Amino acid sequence: MQQGxxxxxxxxxxxxxxxxxxxxxDAGVGLNEDVVRYISxxxxxxxxxxxxxLSALKAFEKMPNPTHWAPKKxxxxxxxxxRYYLAKSQQKKRSWDEVPDDVKQTFERLGVPEQExxxxxxxxxxxxxxxxxxxxxEHLAKDGVIFCDSTEGMRRYPEFFKKYFGKVIPIxxxxxxxxxxxxxSGGSFVYVPKGVKLKQxxxxxxRINAESFGQFERTLIIADEGAELMYMEGCTAPRFETGTxxxxxxxxxxxxxxxxxxxxxxxxxxxxxxxVTQRGMAEEDAQIRxxxxxxxxxxxxxxxxxxxxxxxxxxxxxxxxxxxxxxxQDTGAKMIHLASGTTSxxxxxxxxxxxxxxxxxxxVYMAKNTSGCKNNTVCDALLINANSRTDTYPAVVCGGxxxxxxxxxxxxxxxEEQIFYMRQRGLSEQEAVSLxxxxxxxxxxxxxxxxxxxxxxRLIDLQMEGSVG
Amino acid sequence: xxxxxxSNAAKKAxxxxxxxxxxxxxxxxxxxxxxxxxxxxxxxASSQPPKGQPCQKARLIKEGLGGVALTLSDGRPGILKxxxxxxxxxxxxxxxxxxxxxxxxxxxxxxxxxxxxxxxxGDGVFVCIEEGASVELDMAVFSNAHISxxxxxxxxKKNSKLRLxxxxxxxxxxxxxxxxxxxxxxxxxxxxxxxxxxxxxxLMFEREDFYLGDSSSVVDAMSQEGLADxxxxxxxxxxxxGVSLDSRAFIKASGxxxxxxxxxxxxxxxxxxxxxAVKAALDDSSALAFTGLVDVCEQAQKTQAYQSxxxxxxxxxxxxxxxxxxxxxxxxxxxxxxxAVAExxAEELFYMRQRGLPLDIAREMIVESxxxxxxxxxxxxxxxxxx
Numbered sequence: 001m002q003q004g005x006x007x008x009x010x011x012x013x014x015x016x017x018x019x020x021x022x023x024x025x026d027a028g029v030g031l032n033e034d035v036v037r038y039i040s041x042x043x044x045x046x047x048x049x050x051x052x053x054l055s056a057l058k059a060f061e062k063m064p065n066p067t068h069w070a071p072k073k074x075x076x077x078x079x080x081x082x083r084y085y086l087a088k089s090q091q092k093k094r095s096w097d098e099v100p101d102d103v104k105q106t107f108e109r110l111g112v113p114e115q116e117x118x119x120x121x122x123x124x125x126x127x128x129x130x131x132x133x134x135x136x137x138e139h140l141a142k143d144g145v146i147f148c149d150s151t152e153g154m155r156r157y158p159e160f161f162k163k164y165f166g167k168v169i170p171i172x173x174x175x176x177x178x179x180x181x182x183x184x185s186g187g188s189f190v191y192v193p194k195g196v197k198l199k200q201x202x203x204x205x206x207r208i209n210a211e212s213f214g215q216f217e218r219t220l221i222i223a224d225e226g227a228e229l230m231y232m233e234g235c236t237a238p239r240f241e242t243g244t245x246x247x248x249x250x251x252x253x254x255x256x257x258x259x260x261x262x263x264x265x266x267x268x269x270x271x272x273x274x275x276v277t278q279r280g281m282a283e284e285d286a287q288i289r290x291x292x293x294x295x296x297x298x299x300x301x302x303x304x305x306x307x308x309x310x311x312x313x314x315x316x317x318x319x320x321x322x323x324x325x326x327x328x329q330d331t332g333a334k335m336i337h338l339a340s341g342t343t344s345x346x347x348x349x350x351x352x353x354x355x356x357x358x359x360x361x362x363x364v365y366m367a368k369n370t371s372g373c374k375n376n377t378v379c380d381a382l383l384i385n386a387n388s389r390t391d392t393y394p395a396v397v398c399g400g401x402x403x404x405x406x407x408x409x410x411x412x413x414x415x416e417e418q419i420f421y422m423r424q425r426g427l428s429e430q431e432a433v434s435l436x437x438x439x440x441x442x443x444x445x446x447x448x449x450x451x452x453x454x455x456x457x458r459l460i461d462l463q464m465e466g467s468v469g
Numbered sequence: 470x471x472x473x474x475x476s477n478a479a480k481k482a483x484x485x486x487x488x489x490x491x492x493x494x495x496x497x498x499x500x501x502x503x504x505x506x507x508x509x510x511x512x513x514a515s516s517q518p519p520k521g522q523p524c525q526k527a528r529l530i531k532e533g534l535g536g537v538a539l540t541l542s543d544g545r546p547g548i549l550k551x552x553x554x555x556x557x558x559x560x561x562x563x564x565x566x567x568x569x570x571x572x573x574x575x576x577x578x579x580x581x582x583x584x585x586x587x588x589x590x591g592d593g594v595f596v597c598i599e600e601g602a603s604v605e606l607d608m609a610v611f612s613n614a615h616i617s618x619x620x621x622x623x624x625x626k627k628n629s630k631l632r633l634x635x636x637x638x639x640x641x642x643x644x645x646x647x648x649x650x651x652x653x654x655x656x657x658x659x660x661x662x663x664x665x666x667x668x669x670x671x672l673m674f675e676r677e678d679f680y681l682g683d684s685s686s687v688v689d690a691m692s693q694e695g696l697a698d699x700x701x702x703x704x705x706x707x708x709x710x711g712v713s714l715d716s717r718a719f720i721k722a723s724g725x726x727x728x729x730x731x732x733x734x735x736x737x738x739x740x741x742x743x744x745x746a747v748k749a750a751l752d753d754s755s756a757l758a759f760t761g762l763v764d765v766c767e768q769a770q771k772t773q774a775y776q777s778x779x780x781x782x783x784x785x786x787x788x789x790x791x792x793x794x795x796x797x798x799x800x801x802x803x804x805x806x807x808x809a810v811a812e813x814x815a816e817e818l819f820y821m822r823q824r825g826l827p828l829d830i831a832r833e834m835i836v837e838s839x840x841x842x843x844x845x846x847x848x849x850x851x852x853x854x855x856x
Contacts, residue, residue, distance in 0.1 A: 068492045368786060383800035387767060392795040395497070398810040401785040410805040411797045 023128075027085035029212070033057060036182050039085045043151050043185070046158070056171045056181030063175040071328055073299050077273055082214045082245055084183045087130040095135070121200035122147045126217060127207050129185040136202070144193040147202055150218050153189025160191060165220055168251040168281045168307070177277045180216045180249040187217030187248065192227035192258075201230040201263070201449060206248070208236075208272070214245040221251070223258035223286075232263040232449065235274075236296075243298070244272045252280030252288055256310065259287045265452055267459065268296040270326055276302045284310030284339075291447050292319045294329050295459050303361060305334035308342035308373075315344040318447045322460065323356030323388075332361035332393075337373040337403070346377040349441050351460075352388035359391040360409070368399035379409035382440050384433070434461050472564055472591045475575045479587035486581045498758035498790035500727035503672060503698040509581075512616050512644035512672065537607040537636075541619040541647075544592030554602025554629070560620070563595030567624070571595075574622060574650045574678070582674040583702070586618040586648040593620030593648075598629040598657075610637040612645030612673070622650040625657035625685075632660045632848070637675065639697070641668040647675040653685035655709065660688050662847050667695035676702040681741075683709030690844045691718040693728060700729040705743060707734070707769075712741035719748045719843040721836070722755035722787075729758040734776065736769040739799070743773070748843065749780045750836045751787035759791040763806065767798040776806040781813060781839055783832060 025042050027035045036057050040050040065074045113123075122136030124147070131149030140147070146157065154161050171181045188204045208215050223229055235246065246268060254260045260280065268274055274297035280288035290304035306315030317333035335344035350358035360379045381390035392409045414436050422432035438445075438460055445453045488506040489496040502508055539557060540547040548557050564571060575587040598604050610619050617639075625631055639645040645667075653659060667673040673695065679687060693699065705714055714734070722728045734743045749757040763774045780789035793806040813835045821831035 069494055368788065371785075381797070383797065383802075386770070386800050387798075388800055389798045390795070391797070392806070393792070394794075394808070395790070395792045396808055396810060397498075397788065397790045398780070398782070399786070399788040400782075402812055402815075403782075404811040405809065407793070407808040408805065409793075409795060409807075411795060411802060413800045413802070 023086045023210075025085065025087040027083065029083055030080045031057075031082070031084055031183070035084050039183055039185060042085070042087070045154065048162070049154060052166065052171070053182050056178050059172045060175060060178035060182055063172070063178060065175060070301060071299060071330060073328065074273075077243065077245065081212055081242070083210065083212055084214050084216070085185055086128045086210050086213060087185075120203050121198055122202045124149055124188045124202075124204040125207070126186040126204065126215075128209055128213060128215065131186050137200075140198070143196050145196060145198070146189065146191040148189055150187040150189050150220065151185070153220070157189070157191070160189075160222060161220070164222060164251065164253050168253065168279050169249055169277050174277060176247045176275045177249055180218060180247050180277070183214070184216045184218035184249065186215070187219040188221070188231070189219070190221040190229065190231060192223045192229050194224045195226045197228040198230065201232050204231070204233045206233060206235045206246070208244055208246065212242045212244065214247065217248045219248070219250040220253075221260060221262070222253045223255060223260050225255045226257045227255075228259040230261040230263065230449070232265075232452065235264075235266040235268055242271070245275070246272055246297075247275045248277075250276070250278040254280060254282045254286035254288050256283050257285045258283075259289075261289045261291065262304075263291045263448060263452065265293045265448075265456065266296055266300070270296065270298050272297045274300040274302065276300075278302065279305040279307065280315070281307045281309055282313035282315060285312050286310060287314045287316075289316040290318070290333070292317065292331065293448070293456060294319075294321045294331055297329075298326065299328045299330065301330045303332040303334055305336065306344065307336045307338060308344065309338050311339045312341040313339065314342065317346045317348070318444055319346075319348040320441050320444050320456075321348075321350040321358045323350065323352050323358040325354030325356055328357045328359070330359045330361060332359075334363040335365070335375055336363075337366040337370055337375070340371045340373065342370070343374045345375070347444060348379045349381075349444055350379075350390060351382045351384065351437055351440065352390050353384045355385075355387050355389070357389040357391070359393065361393040363395045364397070364405050364407070366398045366400050366403045366405065370403060371401040373400065373403040375405045377407040380440075381409070381411045382437065383411065383413050384437070470568070470572060472560060472571075475572060475590040476588050479575065479578065479584050479590065482578075483581065483584045483588055486579075486584055488581055495731050495760055497760065497792065499700065499729050500698055500756070500758070503727065504700065508672070509644070537609045539594065539596075539606065539608045541593065541608075541610045541621065543612060543614045543617040544589055544619045546592075546594045548594070552604045552606055554599050555604045555606065556597040556599070558595045558597075560591055560593050560595055563597075563622075567595065570624070570652070571622065577678065578648070580676075580702075582646045582700075583648055583676045585616075586620055586646045586676075589618040590620070592618065593622075595622050595624070597624045598626060598631050600626040601628050603630040605632040606634070608633065608635045610635065610647060612639040612643045612647075612671075615642055615644065617643050617645045619645070619647045620649070623652070625651070625653045625659060627654045628656040629654075630658045630660075633662070635661070635663040637663065637665045637673070639667040639671045639673040641670045644672045645674065649675070649677045650680070651677070651687075652680045653682055653687070655683045655685065657682070657685045659686070660847055661690070662844065663691045665691065665693040665695070665699070667697040667699050669696040671697040673697065673699040675700070677704070679703075679705045679714075681705065681707050681709060681712045681714065684711040685709065686713040687716065688846045689714075689716040690847055692721075692840070692843060693718070694721045695726060695728070696724055698727050698729070700731070702731045704733045705735065705745075707736045707741045707743060708738060710738055710740040712743070714741075714743040714745075715846055716743075716745045717748075717843045717846075718746070719840040720757060721750050721840075722757065723752040725754045727756045727758055730760075732761040732776075734761075734763045734774055736765045736772045736774060739769040740771040741769075741773075744775045745777070747778045748839060749789065750783060750839060751780060751789060752783040754784070754786035754788075756788040757790060760794070761792070761806070762794045762796065763804055765797045765799050765802055765804060770799045770801040772799065772802045772804070774802070774804045778808045780810045781836065782810065783813070783836070
């Protein structure tokens with residue numbers, strides 16, 4: 001595939017629409033203490049939450065952008081031109097009939113109510129800053145499962161929030177986790193009691209509708225001893241003239257023997273700065289698995305992490321990234337082994353198309369006081385066009401006794417013999433390349449729930465349009 | 470511009486360059502207690518330089534180097550024998566004919582320590598291997614002074630061949646900063662074996678730059694052992710087509726030393742091949758800090774580049790830190806890297822102990838076999854001298 005033949009006409013019609021902006025609550029443009037106090041007041045928060053927000057604001061203002069290692073594009077973000085809180089209502093809705101028409105139509109066009117009926121245990125649909133709709137199957141509530149938006153969770157279940165909130169990802173973890181901690185709004189709170197195993201997934205859908213807006217959802221998921229759950233999130237935004245910021249924070253807590261699987265498919269439009277902090281803490285014999293697909297956004301910086309705190313805990317990250325022209329997918333994974341007998345696995349595949357750039361950035365850390373820990377990391381990158389780019393920035397720190405780490409990465413182009421074979425059998429070059437890319441990521445796509453994997457294959461085909469010719 | 474101008478410009482730049490710090494990705498894993506301002510200051514504050522204990526091993530290595538043709542003692546050249554086909558000159562003698570080359574070489578320094586070496590641009594030697602000649606050269610670099618700088622530039626003209634054996638010793642109480650340049654013209658070939666040893670209470674810094682022209686080839690093997698922290702920076706600039714590079718290193722670390730190795734394989738032009746392999750055996754509470762970069766530029770299609778880092782942990786307090794980086798901007802390439810850290814295989818140890826070998830001998834044999842491939846591609850003579 002030659003340089004210059006990489007023009008794209010990707011069909012983003014599924015997410016590229018918006019409705020008029022008429023908000024009852026608007027914190028205005030720019031960030032200062034008044035904005036933080038406004039958000040806290042509107043949400044009717046306790047004083048400890050306000051103090052948490054204010055100390056996070058101070059940390060955010062002190063910390064520089066991490067551009068000594070991260071892309072310089074971060075400096076293009078102008079925090080003074082972003083709107084930090086926009087909401088149509090403070091009332092949560094339990095039925096789609098109660099949701100305002102334009103919001104309901106948005107989620108209907110994205111297929112959310114249909115998915116809820118078909119295969120989900122519960123849905124949380126967030127429109128800009130606040131959750132517009134949250135519902136869960138009745139029998140789960142009887143089992144003691146809690147699934148609501150974070151604002152409600154913080155008000156009704158302070159005992160969980162005081163114990164776990166901001167503990168897995170502290171305020172000063174990074175500039176963007178500090179920013180989220182100052183202005184967070186929305187996101188989900190999930191608690192699954194001891195021994196309860198959810199057979200169907202919970203889903204959150206994050207939608208940005210307003211221009212120059214920042215979405216800062218905060219999700220806290222706690223799986224009590226022996227509990228199991230799968231949580232899926234999807235993200236879209238229409239394409240605006242100005243940049244949009246999405247800076248979420250997700251904290252997972254898997255107590256003894258619990259299993260959490262967190263699935264993300266983001267398909268933001270290409271002027272969204274997608275800067276997300278995701279981290280889980282796994283206690284003894286617990287398992288945390290991040291399944292991550294990054295297709296959209298202008299720049300994504302996301303490194304799902306697992307802190308393996310308890311003996312024999314297990315962490316896994318499965319990641320797919322597609323970077324098309326003007327996109328930079330800077331993704332990766334972190335595995336922090338703090339207890340003996342812990343194991344982790346990272347599998348990352350990226351495809352760079354046109355002048356797109358896909359980077360893997362990872363860390364595997366095994367502390368000196370651990371033994372019998374194992375990690376295996378595999379990163380494969382596929383470059384489609386002559387001007388495509390891929391990078392791999394892994395870091396391995398291994399001490400302790402009887403620990404082992406293996407990392408391998410490879411970069412390749414599409415196999416010409418494969419393309420020739422398919423073309424001989426009547427496929428066009430576009431179809432052949434598309435099929436080859438789908439084959440490259442196929443073993444990871446299978447890790448997604450079936451409904452998502454079908455959608456993923458379709459999205460990959462769409463991304464490939466115009467990449468050859 | 471003459472050598473004193475280069476030296477003066479370097480002095481000015483040296484003052485402006487920051488000391489190594491954590492935010493520099495290439496110093497990310499380094500022991501900044503040794504290489505930061507607090508670690509370096511005692512060497513530069515000459516009133517009370519660090520004192521090292523006399524080391525028997527360093528003395529023995531030096532005594533065993535009786536027949537070397539070229540020495541650099543704290544940067545001062547000792548030219549004892551000039552092999553046929555080679556010219557060995559001081560930097561001052563070589564400067565007139567190689568002004569631009571040497572200006573670019575010295576002014577390409579970017580860090581505090583390589584810039585320090587450039588402040589003594591007038592010291593050191595320039596070695597030229599004549600077109601079509603085949604030369605063998607033994608060389609030793611000694612650092613005794615509390616701040617010691619040594620530099621050498623090797624120009625291998627068209628179709629020439631150099632078999633170089635280099636031994637570097639940094640004695641206790643010395644901060645050594647060495648800089649070596651290797652320029653290979655079309656079809657030139659370098660076979661390079663080197664052994665490095667640093668004594669207690671010393672710091673050993675070395676930067677090597679390779680500029681590789683069309684169809685040139687390098688087979689390079691380095692072994693390193695020491696009682697003090699060290700830092701090696703090795704830049705392989707692949708500037709021509711058909712280049713073949715094979716670079717291997719074996720590091721044996723013990724005590725509480727940190728062996729720091731930073732490599733760059735920079736493919737500016739396509740159709741070349743590079744392979745870099747680093748192995749480390751880490752005992753006691755020693756540590757490896759490895760950062761390696763494979764950089765393939767947009768026009769370097771048909772490149773093959775490989776990089777591997779393997780570390781053997783011989784003690785539960787030892788630490789391996791590795792960051793093998795790929796930056797690939799061309800699609801028709803084959804590039805990969807691998808990194809593995811583990812202890813000696815328990816089954817292998819069991820097998821040897823069952824046959825009566827004590828544990829320490831069995832472990833030593835495993836380390837020896839682990840290191841054995843490092844010098845495998847070098848001719849026997851060069852291999853034996855380096856070992």
